[in-house]
Amino acid sequence: MSAESAGSVTTDVVALIPALRAFAWSLCRDSAEADDLVQDTLLKALSNIEKFEPGTQLRAWLFTIMRNTFYSRVKVRAREKTGMAECVADGVSVAPTQEWSLRGGELMDAVARLPAHYRETLILVVMLGESYEKAAEICGCRIGTIKSRINRARSMLMAELGETVH
Structure with a gap:
């Protein structure tokens, strides 16, 4: 080059x-x-x-x-062995007052609880806008696997958030 x-x-x-x-x-x-x-x-x-x-x-x-x-x-x-965690608060000291902030927090918490391979593909395709092809290349798997993971991740999120699929 x-x-x-x-x-x-x-x-x-x-x-x-x-x-x-x-x-x-x-x-x-x-x-x-x-x-x-x-x-x-x-x-x-x-x-x-x-x-x-x-x-x-x-x-x-x-x-x-x-x-x-x-x-x-x-x-x-x-x-590796880890030491004691630092003494730091886990969350915010004042809860958000707007409902959208609460729902957004719930969504991000639900995304964080997804298994890593589902979370990773959901973030790549849905949040970062990568194509299925690029996500498959990045993750080292087939496009069908990416599509399946996205579908399962969405279903898991909907179920956890108490939403119904239309």
Whole structure:
């Protein structure tokens, strides 16, 4: 890759940081961990920028790096022993007063309780707007699997939130 095209790709990478942060948050569920995951992803991507093939989907390439980095961390943490959790409040001290805030919180809590593979595909396709094809590429599975996971995730959310399917 030429220096000029590497500079262009680097500019495109910077433009994708908000989407990377959103995907990282959906995986980690913690702002600090999500920021660390984005930073690690960007570091890996930029240090291997010559491996990116111009003309392919940069967003999918970055999301794949992020997903692989996240799951590598999960494997490492499973082998490590953790210490005591910090003494920090789990929630907000003042409850929201608007009903939409409450429902939005309920929805995000329900999304957080979904099994990881359902949550991941729901976030990619529904919230981040990735196509089924790109989500399948990122997750390393078939399009039919992505569609099935999205359908099951939606059904699980509807049931948990007490909504009926029309």
